Amino acid sequence: MTAHPAYTALERRFARVSALGDAIGILDWDSQTTMPAGAAAGRAEQLATLRVLSHETMTAPDMGELIDQAEREMQAADGDAEIRHWQQANLREMRRQWIHANAVPSDLVEASSRAISASEMAWRTARAENDFPALLPYLREVLTLQRRIAEAKADLLGTGLYDALLDQYEPEGRSAKIDLLFADLAEFLPGFIQSVLDHQAAQPPVIVPEGPFPVDTQRRMGEALMKAIGFDFTRGRLDVSLHPFCGGATGDVRLTTRYEEGDFTSALMGVLHETGHAMYELGRPAAWLTQPVGAARGMALHESQSLIVEMQACRSPHFLRYAAPLLREAFGGTGPAWTEENLYRLYTRVERGFIRVDADEATYPAHVILRYRLEKALIEGAMDLADLPDAWNEGMRDLLGIVPPDDRRGCLQDIHWPSGAWGYFPTYTMGAIAAAQLFDSCRTAVPKMEEGLARGDFGPLIGWLRANVHSLGSVDTTDGILARATGRGLDAEVYKRHLRRRYLRAEE
Incomplete structure (x- = not known):
C-alpha cells in the first residue's frame, strides 16, 4: 500500500482532468481552424459535455477532504526533499484549482460553456460585418455569467470580482x-x-x-x-x-x-x-x-x-x-x-x-x-x-x-x-x-x-x-x-x- 493514499488518489484524479483538458484543447483548436460551420451546434454540445465531466471530477464530494488528508500526509512524510517540495507545491495548486472549480455549480459551468460557444460564432460574423449590435445579446449573456462566476469565486478567495477572474489566468495576481x-x-x-x-x-x-x-x-x-x-x-x-x-x-x-x-x-x-x-x-x-x-x-x-x-x-x-x-x-x-x-x-x-x-x-x-x-x-x-x-x-x-x-x-x-x-x-x-x-x-x-x-x-x-x-x-x-x-x-x-x-x- 502506498504511504500516501490520499495524495496518490488526487494525482490520479488530476491526471484524468488533464486528459479531459487535452481533448477540449484539440476540439477547440479544430473549431477555430478546420471545423465546418454547420458543425458548430454539435461541437458546442461536445465541449459542454467534456467541461462538465472535468468540473464534476474536480467537485466530487470527497475532493476537499482528500486534499486535507493529503496535506496531513505530506506534513508527516519523509524521503527525498526535492520530490516532497514538488508534491507540496502540487497540493497547493490542487487546492487552488479546487477552490476555483468548487465555487461554481455544474449548471453554471454548462450555461457558460454554451454561451461562450454561441458568442464565439456570433463574434466571427459580427466582426466580419462590423455589427456590434448583433454580438451584443450574446456577449451580454457571457458577461452576466462571468459576473456570477466571479461572485462565487470572490467569496472563497477573499477577493474582489475582477481579481477572482484574474486569478484564473495569473495565480495570486491582484x-x-x-x-x-x-x-x-x-x-x-x-x-x-x-x-x-x-x-x-x-x-x-x-x-x-x-x-x-x-x-x-x-x-x-x-x-x-x-x-x-x-x-x-x-x-x-x-x-x-x-x-x-x-x-x-x-x-x-x-x-x-x-x-x-x-x-x-x-x-x-x-x-x-x-x-x-x-x-x-x-x-x-x-x-x-x-x-x-x-x-x-x-x-x-x-x-x-x-x-x-x-x-x-x-x-x-x-x-x-x-x-x-x-x-x-x-x-x-x-x-x-x-x-x-x-x-x-x-x-x-x-x-x-x-x-x-x-x-x-x-x-x-x-x-x-x-x-x-x-x-x-x-x-x-x-x-x-x-x-x-x-x-x-x-x-x-x-x-x-x-x-x-x-x-x-x-x-x-x-x-x-x-x-x-x-x-x-x-x-x-x-x-x-x-x-x-x-x-x-x-x-x-x-x-x-x-x-x-x-x-x-x-x-x-x-x-x-x-x-x-x-x-x-x-x-x-x-x-x-x-x-x-x-x-x-x-x-x-x-x-x-x-x-x-x-x-x-x-x-x-
Whole structure:
C-alpha cells in the first residue's frame, strides 16, 4: 500500500482532468481552424459535455477532504526533499484549482460553456460585418455569467470580482499591483511614444518591401524559423485561424497564424510569437505533465516566453543578421529594402494603430491598458456593455490619440471577451515586463547568447529559459520564478530601459 493514499488518489484524479483538458484543447483548436460551420451546434454540445465531466471530477464530494488528508500526509512524510517540495507545491495548486472549480455549480459551468460557444460564432460574423449590435445579446449573456462566476469565486478567495477572474489566468495576481505597474507605464508611454515618433521622423524613411508575398512562401519561411528556434514538428503543427493562438494538448501543440499576401511581417512575427508559447509548453517538467504543478505558471510568464522569442530576440539586430539573407532568398528580395538595417527598422517601426495584434512594442501596452480598464469596469458594473463602443473609442483617443473608424477595428477585434476570457488582458503587458527582465538576465548569464542569435542558434537562449522557467512549471509563484532568474519580482524598470535602448538608441 502506498504511504500516501490520499495524495496518490488526487494525482490520479488530476491526471484524468488533464486528459479531459487535452481533448477540449484539440476540439477547440479544430473549431477555430478546420471545423465546418454547420458543425458548430454539435461541437458546442461536445465541449459542454467534456467541461462538465472535468468540473464534476474536480467537485466530487470527497475532493476537499482528500486534499486535507493529503496535506496531513505530506506534513508527516519523509524521503527525498526535492520530490516532497514538488508534491507540496502540487497540493497547493490542487487546492487552488479546487477552490476555483468548487465555487461554481455544474449548471453554471454548462450555461457558460454554451454561451461562450454561441458568442464565439456570433463574434466571427459580427466582426466580419462590423455589427456590434448583433454580438451584443450574446456577449451580454457571457458577461452576466462571468459576473456570477466571479461572485462565487470572490467569496472563497477573499477577493474582489475582477481579481477572482484574474486569478484564473495569473495565480495570486491582484489588480492593486497591476494598477501600480500600469499607472507607471501610463505616465511613461505618451511622452516616450512621441519621442520615438520624433526620432523616427528625423531618420531616412523606412523602405517597405514590395509584394506580393505568396502565402506558401510565408508558411515555409515561418516553419523554417520555428525549426531554428527548436520547435519539434513531431509534437505540433502550424495552421491558419482568424485570430493567432497556441493551443492543442500535452505533447501536441497547435499553433496558428493568419496571412496577408501584401505583408509578410505580420504573419511571420505571429508565428514567432506563438512559437515562444509552444516552446514553454514543450519544455514543461516531464515528470509532472499531468499534474497542476507541471503546468505553466500563469499567463504573465507564458506571455513572457512568446515575447522573448518575438520581441526580445527576433526583432533584435543580432537576429536580423541571420534572418535577412533568408528573407531575401525566400522572397527574391533585392535592393535597399532588404538590407539588415532597413529590415531592423521595419520590424521596430512605431506607429499609432487600431489593431492590438498588429501593434508595435512601444504602443502595445496602451492597447492592453485600455482593455484592462474596460473589462474591469464591466465586471464591476461601473459601465454598461452597450456603452462599450463609445468607451473604447474614447479610451483609444486618450491613450493613443486615434479613434477607430468602425467597431471592426475597435471593440470587435479581439475574441477574448466572447470566448469568456475576462481578466486575461493585463497578463500581456505583465508578460512584456517579465520578458525584458528575463532576456536581460540571460544576456548577463550567457554572454554569447546574442552572438548565437546572429547565427540562428537559439540553443543558449532556449536552454537558459528551460532551466530557469520552463522546467519549473508551477513549483513557485510568478514573482518567485522571476526572483530566482532575475533577482527581482515583476518590475517595469528593465522594460522601460529596454524600450529606450531599442527605440531611441539610448544607452543607460
